[in-house]
Amino acid sequence: MVSVVITSYKREKLLNRAITSVLNQTYKNIQLIVIIDDPMADLSHYSQFNDRRLEVYKNSQNIGAQHSRNRGLELTKGKYYMNLDDDDYFHHKRVELLLYFYLGIKSSVSFVSSMSSKLSGGINGVMFRPKKIDLNRILTSNKVGNSIFTETVKVKEVGMWDSNLLAAQDYDLWIRLIKNYGPSYILNKRLIYIDDLHNSGRITNSENMLKGYNYCLKKHRYMMSDIQIQYANFRLSRLREDKYSFSDLLKSVPVEMLPYESIIFTKKRIEDISKKIIKNV
Helix, strand or coil: CEEEEEEECCCHHHHHHHHHHHHCCCCCCEEEEEEECCCCCCHHHHHHHCCCCEEEEECCCCCCHHHHHHHHHHCCCCCEEEEEECCCEECCCHHHHHHHHHHHCCCCCCCEEEEEEECCCCCCCEECCCCEECHHHHHHCCCCCCCCEEEHHHHHHCCCCCCCCCCCHHHHHHHHHHHHHCCEEEEEEEEEEECCCCCCCCCCCCHHHHHHHHHHHHHHHHHCCHHHHHHHHHHHHHHCCCCCCHHHHHHHCCHHHHHHHHHHHHHHHHHHHHHHHHHHC
């Protein structure tokens, strides 16, 4: 059995889409656990799905995403575990393909995932990942994404989700899994859709994002090389929206991350120029 855990807070419409994407999987032996972090939520709405595989719970008080994820993890019955954010959704073959991909890897493996598609399209419309992600690669940056497939016991044995983190929770867990169980592998198929078309609930570039990444850096700094620490500090500076030149970028970014950071730099400069033009019209 594969247990899928979704946590949600006041995003009913998006949550419905996520639930539907899991229940419509080609692989049917699924337990879907939904933890709603809103004590005022009306759970009667979810009876419409009429599917015994769906289990919906609400917290008696608002406890936050990490505690909710851990509550869901504790309720799992499946040998295998997957997570899904409520504003994203699965390709209909994601569970089936990742299960067989995981079972087909003969060497040690911490978890598997896939490429993803961003609904915004554009330059970053397709999120590419390296095929194999070892400890060195994951310490450089989160090349996995935000959803994985693994054995439930592995997530529990590394301490589950860190409730102290306000952001970068997935990145922290991926590091710990790879450190303890070996590399992760990425299937070369786009099997999850990342919805970045709305702002509700996304914490990118917020104070929580900065605090989360800073905490994650301090937690794993002892394993990182000098260039990895330098790059982590560069990303924190970028998240603070500090000004930097392309020369600064070249000095601080590892070669493998230059294409990604160059795109961000270019897009930001184009936005700044556009704003100046509009202001002067």
